[in-house]
Amino acid sequence: MQPFSRDQMARRAADDIPEGWCVNLGIGIPTLVANHVPTDREVVFHSENGILGMGPAPAKGREDPWLVNAGKQLITLVPGASFVGHADSFAMIRGGHIDLCVLGGFEVAENGDLANWATSENDTAPAVGGAMDLAAGAKRLWVLMEHTTKDGRPKVVERCGYPLTGLGCVTRVYTNLAVLDVVPGRGFVVREMAPGVDFETLQSRSAARLHLQA
Amino acid sequence: MQPFSRDQMARRAADDIPEGWCVNLGIGIPTLVANHVPTDREVVFHSENGILGMGPAPAKGREDPWLVNAGKQLITLVPGASFVGHADSFAMIRGGHIDLCVLGGFEVAENGDLANWATSENDTAPAVGGAMDLAAGAKRLWVLMEHTTKDGRPKVVERCGYPLTGLGCVTRVYTNLAVLDVVPGRGFVVREMAPGVDFETLQSRSAARLHLQA
Amino acid sequence: MINKIVASIAEALEGVKDGSVVLIGGFGAVGQPDALIEGLIEQGAKDLVAVLNNAGTGRVGVAKLMELGRVRKVVCSFPRSQGSVVFEELYREGRIELEIVPQGTLAERMRAAAAGIPAFYTATAAGTLLERGKETREFEGRRYVMERALKGDVALVEAWEADRWGNLAYRGSGGNFNPVMATAAELTVAQVQHLRELGEINPHMVGTPGIYVQRVVQVDRGPPWTG
Amino acid sequence: MINKIVASIAEALEGVKDGSVVLIGGFGAVGQPDALIEGLIEQGAKDLVAVLNNAGTGRVGVAKLMELGRVRKVVCSFPRSQGSVVFEELYREGRIELEIVPQGTLAERMRAAAAGIPAFYTATAAGTLLERGKETREFEGRRYVMERALKGDVALVEAWEADRWGNLAYRGSGGNFNPVMATAAELTVAQVQHLRELGEINPHMVGTPGIYVQRVVQVDRGPPWTG
Numbered sequence: 029m030q031p032f033s034r035d036q037m038a039r040r041a042a043d044d045i046p047e048g049w050c051v052n053l054g055i056g057i058p059t060l061v062a063n064h065v066p067t068d069r070e071v072v073f074h075s076e077n078g079i080l081g082m083g084p085a086p087a088k089g090r091e092d093p094w095l096v097n098a099g100k101q102l103i104t105l106v107p108g109a110s111f112v113g114h115a116d117s118f119a120m121i122r123g124g125h126i127d128l129c130v131l132g133g134f135e136v137a138e139n140g141d142l143a144n145w146a147t148s149e150n151d152t153a154p155a156v157g158g159a160m161d162l163a164a165g166a167k168r169l170w171v172l173m174e175h176t177t178k179d180g181r182p183k184v185v186e187r188c189g190y191p192l193t194g195l196g197c198v199t200r201v202y203t204n205l206a207v208l209d210v211v212p213g214r215g216f217v218v219r220e221m222a223p224g225v226d227f228e229t230l231q232s233r234s235a236a237r238l239h240l241q242a
Numbered sequence: 243m244q245p246f247s248r249d250q251m252a253r254r255a256a257d258d259i260p261e262g263w264c265v266n267l268g269i270g271i272p273t274l275v276a277n278h279v280p281t282d283r284e285v286v287f288h289s290e291n292g293i294l295g296m297g298p299a300p301a302k303g304r305e306d307p308w309l310v311n312a313g314k315q316l317i318t319l320v321p322g323a324s325f326v327g328h329a330d331s332f333a334m335i336r337g338g339h340i341d342l343c344v345l346g347g348f349e350v351a352e353n354g355d356l357a358n359w360a361t362s363e364n365d366t367a368p369a370v371g372g373a374m375d376l377a378a379g380a381k382r383l384w385v386l387m388e389h390t391t392k393d394g395r396p397k398v399v400e401r402c403g404y405p406l407t408g409l410g411c412v413t414r415v416y417t418n419l420a421v422l423d424v425v426p427g428r429g430f431v432v433r434e435m436a437p438g439v440d441f442e443t444l445q446s447r448s449a450a451r452l453h454l455q456a
Numbered sequence: 457m458i459n460k461i462v463a464s465i466a467e468a469l470e471g472v473k474d475g476s477v478v479l480i481g482g483f484g485a486v487g488q489p490d491a492l493i494e495g496l497i498e499q500g501a502k503d504l505v506a507v508l509n510n511a512g513t514g515r516v517g518v519a520k521l522m523e524l525g526r527v528r529k530v531v532c533s534f535p536r537s538q539g540s541v542v543f544e545e546l547y548r549e550g551r552i553e554l555e556i557v558p559q560g561t562l563a564e565r566m567r568a569a570a571a572g573i574p575a576f577y578t579a580t581a582a583g584t585l586l587e588r589g590k591e592t593r594e595f596e597g598r599r600y601v602m603e604r605a606l607k608g609d610v611a612l613v614e615a616w617e618a619d620r621w622g623n624l625a626y627r628g629s630g631g632n633f634n635p636v637m638a639t640a641a642e643l644t645v646a647q648v649q650h651l652r653e654l655g656e657i658n659p660h661m662v663g664t665p666g667i668y669v670q671r672v673v674q675v676d677r678g679p680p681w682t683g
Numbered sequence: 684m685i686n687k688i689v690a691s692i693a694e695a696l697e698g699v700k701d702g703s704v705v706l707i708g709g710f711g712a713v714g715q716p717d718a719l720i721e722g723l724i725e726q727g728a729k730d731l732v733a734v735l736n737n738a739g740t741g742r743v744g745v746a747k748l749m750e751l752g753r754v755r756k757v758v759c760s761f762p763r764s765q766g767s768v769v770f771e772e773l774y775r776e777g778r779i780e781l782e783i784v785p786q787g788t789l790a791e792r793m794r795a796a797a798a799g800i801p802a803f804y805t806a807t808a809a810g811t812l813l814e815r816g817k818e819t820r821e822f823e824g825r826r827y828v829m830e831r832a833l834k835g836d837v838a839l840v841e842a843w844e845a846d847r848w849g850n851l852a853y854r855g856s857g858g859n860f861n862p863v864m865a866t867a868a869e870l871t872v873a874q875v876q877h878l879r880e881l882g883e884i885n886p887h888m889v890g891t892p893g894i895y896v897q898r899v900v901q902v903d904r905g906p907p908w909t910g
Contacts, residue, residue, distance in 0.1 A: 048458050050667050070458045072621070072667065076786060077710040077859045080665045081621075093713070093906035094843075094855030100711035107655025108621040110662035111853070113862035113890070114710070115794040118787030122572035122807060123639070125667050149812065153774055153781055155761040160813065161787030164806040165572055195810040262685045264894050284685045286848070286894070290559060291483040291632045294892045295848075307486070307679035308628030314484035321882025322848040324889035325626070327635035327663070328483070329567040332560030336580060336799035337866070339894050363585065367547055367554055369534040374586065375560030378579040379799055409583040564798065571791065574822035576803035595801035626887070660853070660888055 029224040031204040037172055039064040040220070041130060041202045044170075045071055049127035052076070052162060055099035058130040058172050072108075074126055076158045078117040081109025098158070121158065122165040129166035131159060133173040133201070135188045138215035138236040140198045142171060143190035154191075163194025175203035175233055182235035184208065184216060206230050208238070217241055243438040245418040251386055253278040254434070255344060255416045258384075259285055263341035266290070266376060269313035272344040272386050286322075288340055290372045292331040295323025312372070335372065336379040343380035345373060347387040347415070349402045352429035352450040354412045356385060357404035368405075377408025389417035389447055396449035398422065398430060420444050422452070431455055460622040461651060461672045465495035468645045468673040472501045472610050475528075479566065479608035479641050480508040480518060481634035485680035487626070489614040489647045492673075493517045496612070497524065507531040507566075507608060509559065509633060513539035522546055529553035531606070533562050556586060557606075563636050565606035570639035570668075575604050608641030615664065617650040622669030623662045624648065630680075631663055638664045645671045687849040688878060688899045692722035695872045695900040699728045699837050702755075706793065706835035706868050707735040707745060708861035712907035714853070716841040716874045719900075720744045723839070724751065734758040734793075734835060736786065736860060740766035749773055756780035758833070760789050783813060784833075790863050792833035797866035797895075802831050835868035842891065844877040849896030850889045851875065857907075858890055865891045872898045 032040065034057050042064035045051060050072045053059050062084065065071050073082040076098040083104035086092065090104075097103045112120075120126060135143040142163055146154035163169060176182050184201065200219075201208045207220040217239045221230055231238050246254065248271050256278035259265060264286045267273050276298065279285050287296040290312040297318035300306065304318075311317045326334075334340060349357040356377055360368035377383060390396050398415065414433075415422045421434040431453045435444055445452050462468050469492065472478075478496070482488030497520055506527050511534075512519030519542040521527055535543055535554055546552040557565070558580045568576055577600035581587050591602040613634040616627035624646055626634065638644045646664075651674050689695050696719065699705075705723070709715030724747055733754050738761075739746030746769040748754055762770055762781055773779040784792070785807045795803055804827035808814050818829040840861040843854035851873055853861065865871045873891075878901050 072458070074667075075856070077713075077856050079856055080667055081659070092855060093908075094857050096711055096713050096856055098710075100713075105659060107653075108619060108623060108666065110623055110657075110659045110665045111856065111858060112665065113858045114786075114790040114860045115863040118790050119567075119571035119639070120665075120667060122787050122791070122805065123570045124572060125570075125639075146812070153762050153771075154783065155763045156783055156785050156813065157761045158786040160785040160811060161807045164809065165787070191812045192810060286685070288894075289629075291486075291629050293629055294894055295886070306628060307681075308630050310484055310486050310629055312483075314486075319886060321880075322846060322850060322893065324850055324884075324886045324892045325629065325631060326892065327631045328559075328563040328633045329636040332563050333794075333798035333866070334892075334894060336560050336564070336578065337797045338799060339797075339866075360585070367535050367544070368556065369536045370556055370558050370586065371534045372559040374558040374584060375580045378582065379560075406584045564800075568803070572806060573791075573803050574825075574827055576795070576800050579799060598801075600801055658888075660890070661885075663887070 030222060032222045035060060037202045037204060040207060041170060041172055045128065047071065050074055050125070052121065052126050052129045052166065054131035056132045058132060059099060061130055074120065076117055078112045078114060079109065081106050118161055121161050124165055124167055126166045128168045128170060129162040130170045130172055131162060133171040133183065134190050135183050135185050136171050136198050136201050137185050137188045138210065140196040140210045141188045142169065142193045142198050143188040144193045146191040149191055159193050163197040168199045169197045170200045170202060171198050172202045175205040182233055184234040184236055186236040205233065214239060244436060246436045249274060251416045251418060254421060255384060255386055259342065261285065264288055264339070266335065266340050266343045266380065268343070268345035270346045272346060273313060275344055288334065290331055292326045292328060293323065295320050332372070332375055335375050338379055338381055340380045342382045342384060343376040344384045344386055345376060347385040347397065348404050349397050349399050350385050350412050350415050351399050351402045352424065354410040354424045355402045356383065356407045356412050357402040358407045360405040363405055373407050377411040382413045383411045384414045384416060385412050386416045389419040396447055398448040398450055400450040419447065428453060459620045460669060461620050465491055465673055468492065468671045469495045469499045472496065472499055474501050475503045476501060476609040477505040477507060477607070479611040479637040480506060481611070481613040481637045483509055483632035487614050487630040487632050487634050488680065489612040490517055491675040491677060492612040492645060492647045493521065497521055502526040503528050505529045505531060507606065509533055510537050511535040511540050511543035513537065515542060519543065522552060527552060529555065531555045531557060533557055533559035558586065561603055563633065565603055566636050566640035569605035569607035573605060575602050577602055608637065609643065611637040611641035611644040613638045613644060613646050615646055615648045617652050617657060618646055618648040618672045619652045619654045619657055621654060622646065622666035622672055623657055624664035624669060625657050625661050626663045635664050638668045644669045647673055647675050649677065650674070686847045687896060688847050692718055692900055695719065695898045696722045696726045699723065699726055701728050702730045703728060703836040704732040704734060704834070706838040706864040707733060708838070708840040708859070708864045710736055710859035714841050714857040714859050714861050715907065716839040717744055718902040718904060719839040719872060719874045720748065724748055729753040730755050732756045732758060734833065736760055737764050738762040738767050738770035740764065742769060746770065749779060754779060756782065758782040758784060760784055760786035785813065788830055790860065792830055793863045793867035796832035796834035800832060802829050804829055833867070835864065836870065838864040838868035838871040840865045840871060840873050842873050842875045844879050844884060845873055845875040845899045846879045846881045846884055848881060849873065849893035849899055850884055851891035851896060852884050852888050853890045862891050865895045871896045874900055874902050876904065877901070
């Protein structure tokens, strides 16, 4: 079994982004996706802090300290970029103008529910950031996450146990073991498995029923 | 009796505008107010179509056809001017950021109600424009109008007969005969009368009880 | 390569369907997408709902579209203005519907549609004829009207310049209704005076980010008519 | 002559009262009004409600204000981030209140306050823990949460440049929360790197029109720290 590395997961997701989409990448692993979009394919990256047309990290010595992304990392702009304030930036998200958002996840349920912000109802100070806005507002939401937790607990589940970020919002999941579509009324449909992964193994590491593509 | 001319009414209102206020002038007579603010007193004029810092009409040959006010007249900008779109421009109005709005009126009632947009409930296609936004949102609303209609009917009234533009919004009225404050709980209080106008005459041309200043 | 620039007005308006809600930018002649309105007349879509500030003047542009019987309903703040002869005629004869909306509420309803807000409360029109048929509610002792989002199928806007991503920049007071309408429609079509290379428009000068614009067509119209 | 420029940080913060709701702009170090925050520490107002994206880092700035026991409550979207040690300590000990608000809802609630909207509906947080205690309502089959306007007594913002009317222009991504916060407070104080003559800022480049700004103070802070 050769599970996908984080970079391979990011590349798989990047491969599926068509030219012209406007994409918001969550902080953490999803940020890697930008590195894998072919340079000849124009994808417009959005950052919650008011940037449309974000480019890669700056070369050494060319940093602009006034240019950071939602993860507060230094970035560049691409030609065609524009700035807006936070209210307008989130209006883009909440109004359904972002074609795709890629987030990390604690759990994804077969009804598309996402849990990725709090690990317990009793955690009274969890950091939600823009995750709920993205979950409610993006046209499509893909989740990039390990298939199981470090101690082997499935993150692909029938119903989320953790507090929800959004309801029925996830449309696809990229894990280290597989790519799954979340199909309304059907649940998880396997699009692809990592090299050497078979359906039985994948199912055994998931806590929801998986379906093969029709 | 020497009633105020329109220009005199406008000058009276202009005299009462302190430096630093942001002011929106309704189309028609209220527009004249701008001409009477002393040039050494900085007042910022707002126009609904997204201009803050409107200047006077352009000199012949210096017109910019891309610069019009809410009355669609050619205007100029003053240094310090800025542009916004309609949503942001009306957010300024509706959010209580405009210090003063000066409008024309059909009727003003002693409780501050204003009627200035429709002459009958049966008029099904009246033009409201931004009047209701200004009535609801400006910090202060002054009305500039003749004291009576052409056929002598009072426009200063106990209760408006015409459909309302806004409730309890008018704070002062400048007419050709007088300047009246609208004081909550008291009604119309006479601030000033035009030369040769006495209180009895003024009262006889009004359909609401007038009060003298305490 | 993303390229939203199309070669003709006809291409810019391809697929506009009968029954569409069409947002039409501009305030008076400034920022008015006149070539697109003429194009819509040519294009043929009917049973339209036109959302704009005025109900047309003279017998050209939106007034002509109405005169041709292609507009079922007008949503505007100021239907009766100098020269709104066609609208008044049709309205008198009961051949066109009208929804009067205060100018700020009109802008805010479109902003709400663009921002994922199905409804909001405003003091504008509270206690007036224009709150009829609407929910009202008190917040901290003041009466407010609940207004619903107003979304367009199509927005026709005008700008000074654009690039192939659809970024728009406005000149003078030419923004007005255009930026908010551009954000509030499924299909936003921009008529612009000048095309720029990508990166030529200062990122802070972009009045409408390209994410909101689907098609751009360059038309050399010269200055707006301000007779 | 309108002149909103004041000579010192102390003057800029004069009159900020105990119990104030203070909106604090910036996203990370970019656009953060750090000199004004230090000034607020000096100024002495206490029992504050701080509205900002994060709950401070390290033991300086907002974190120091908290550590000094001057903040009664934090309203933010991302309380726990790298280095939010002071907040976490105080919170654990029950010495500070917290209201978690999704980042977009936070911005929109302030925009609503600025636009005369006492309440609006949003899909964000619908069906989650964060809708608890709030009204919900269906529009066209979808569940929405009613959110209330969030208004500040004071807003502390940072901009690249300003003129004596209080017009602000931002650099790079330095706008972020600043433009919306500037519109949503009774008293908006701007810390800027550069003062410009009236008319030097292009009217289309003004990110915050002067109508929203009461005081401007120039502080030469150099680039934001992005270590």
